[in-house]
Amino acid sequence: xxxxxxxxxxxxxxRQQLEQPVVAPQWRVWTYAQPALVLGCSQRALYxxxxxxxPSVEVVLRESGGxxxxxxxxxxxxxxxxxxxxxxxxxGLLESYHHLGQLHADALAELGVTAMALPPLxxxxxxxxxxxxxxxxxxxxxxxxxxxxxxxxxxxxxVVGLAQRRRQQGVLLVAGTLVxxxxxxxxxxxxxxxxxxxxxxxRTASCARLLGRRLLAENLATVLSRRLAHALADA
Amino acid sequence: MTDITLAADAWQGVDEAVEALVDKxxxxxxxxxxxxxxxxxxxxxxxxxxxxxxxxxxxxQILVPAGGTFARGKPIATLV
Numbered sequence: 663x664x665x666x667x668x669x670x671x672x673x674x675x676x677r678q679q680l681e682q683p684v685v686a687p688q689w690r691v692w693t694y695a696q697p698a699l700v701l702g703c704s705q706r707a708l709y710x711x712x713x714x715x716x717p718s719v720e721v722v723l724r725e726s727g728g729x730x731x732x733x734x735x736x737x738x739x740x741x742x743x744x745x746x747x748x749x750x751x752x753x754g755l756l757e758s759y760h761h762l763g764q765l766h767a768d769a770l771a772e773l774g775v776t777a778m779a780l781p782p783l784x785x786x787x788x789x790x791x792x793x794x795x796x797x798x799x800x801x802x803x804x805x806x807x808x809x810x811x812x813x814x815x816x817x818x819x820x821v822v823g824l825a826q827r828r829r830q831q832g833v834l835l836v837a838g839t840l841v842x843x844x845x846x847x848x849x850x851x852x853x854x855x856x857x858x859x860x861x862x863x864x865r866t867a868s869c870a871r872l873l874g875r876r877l878l879a880e881n882l883a884t885v886l887s888r889r890l891a892h893a894l895a896d897a
Numbered sequence: 898m899t900d901i902t903l904a905a906d907a908w909q910g911v912d913e914a915v916e917a918l919v920d921k922x923x924x925x926x927x928x929x930x931x932x933x934x935x936x937x938x939x940x941x942x943x944x945x946x947x948x949x950x951x952x953x954x955x956x957x958q959i960l961v962p963a964g965g966t967f968a969r970g971k972p973i974a975t976l977v
Contacts, residue, residue: 703938703945704920727920727940754909755944782910809943810910825943 669698669722669733672741676827676834677725679743684832687894689742691883697734697845699852700724702804702825708853716852726825726836729804732849736842736868738882740766742835742890749897751833756782756810759824762835763811765893766822769885770813770839773877775869777821782810788818797865800858803849804838805866813839819867839886840868841879899951900972903939907946908969916966917941919973928956930976937973950976 672692679688698720701708706723713721733739742762744750750761763779770777780788785808789799800806804823808814813822820840827834846859869877903917920938924930930950937948954976961973 702940702943704918704940725945726943727918727945728943754906754911755942756910759942782912785912825945827945829947830949 667696667698667720668692668694669700669720672739673700673722673724676741676836679741680827680829680831680834682831684743684745687742687744687748687897689740689890689894691887691890692739692741693879693883694733694735694737696720697732697848698722699849700731700733702726702728702730705730705802711854712852715854716848719848719852724836726827726834728809728823728825729800729802729806730849730853731804731823731838732844733838734844735879736840736844738839738841738879738886740835740837740886740890744833744835746830746832748833755826755828758826758833758835759809759811761893762837763813763822763824765889766813766837766839766886769882769889770821770869772885773869773873773882775821775872775877777813777815777872779811780808780814780818785810788814792818792865797861800862800865802853802855803858803862805840806858806862815867815872817867819865821867821869821872839882840866841877841882842870843868898957899954899976901936901948901951901974901976902967902970902972903941903946903948905970907941911942911969913969915942916968918966919961919963920945922959922963924956926956926959930954930956939973948973952976
């Protein structure tokens with residue numbers, strides 16, 4: 663079967679990297695011409711229903727955790743594969759998130775977007791502050807909740823989501839950045855949660871909204887690629 | 898009998914209240930397994946992780962089914 667979309671290419675690349683032992687860091691930065699709905703691995707029970715519900719949008723299942731993501735021209739993603747024992751992996755899961763989240767925050771700062779990688783100890787307080795504004799976590803969507811070292815603006819609105827997959831052969835880290843506003847209605851309608859579109863829009867911040875002007879996905883992709891090359895050469 | 902669970906180092910730095918989710922079992926009760934064999938996939942803090950058999954043996958009981966959650970240090974199955 664031919665690979666027809668970037669979202670499918672991305673998932674195939676991710677899977678293939680961990681099918682053999684990883685011996686050196688590898689990465690790809692993805693931009694998308696067309697929308698596709700990417701479900702987290704623990705959402706596979708929803709796959710058939712979502713495919714039938716939105717025949718006009720491609721639906722893909724990824725092998726990392728987390729909630730659903732709507733890829734498209736509004737998103738830039740990173741896939742990073744690291745060998746066991748790599749310095750970025752450290753101890754436990756969170757250290758690798760820290761490195762990738764900080765790299766994204768630094769890339770955004772270079773482009774004029776002020777955002778920070780959210781430390782684990784600030785998660786509960788930030789979630790509570792959002793809930794107090796009528797914005798409880800929406801765990802079914804990647805951008806509907808906060809996890810350690812994901813990138814947020816000064817109000818805790820999410821800009822970059824992170825996830826990972828750990829196998830004996832190596833570790834896959836993935837990240838997605840909102841460059842512009844996604845079509846939240848498409849995502850929410852597909853998952854049967856149309857009322858969540860407005861809260862999702864209010865829980866998130868795109869680079870364009872934070873900048874107050876347009877940012878090209880290709881520009882962010884270029885900066886991320888350069889920073890990954892530099893950081894991983896040193897790690 | 899040996900407990901099968903998620904290694905302690907995976908939980909390092911993770912909030913005490915956070916639980917992991919059993920995403921998929923690759924074996925069932927009664928199956929004979931070898932040390933290092935992949936038994937299950939679990940999800941913790943958006944990370945998909947493998948659980949492997951700590952030794953040769955037989956899966957005596959699956960304590961947390963697919964879709965169930967478990968806390969730090971809690972076994973998800975037992976091996977005899």
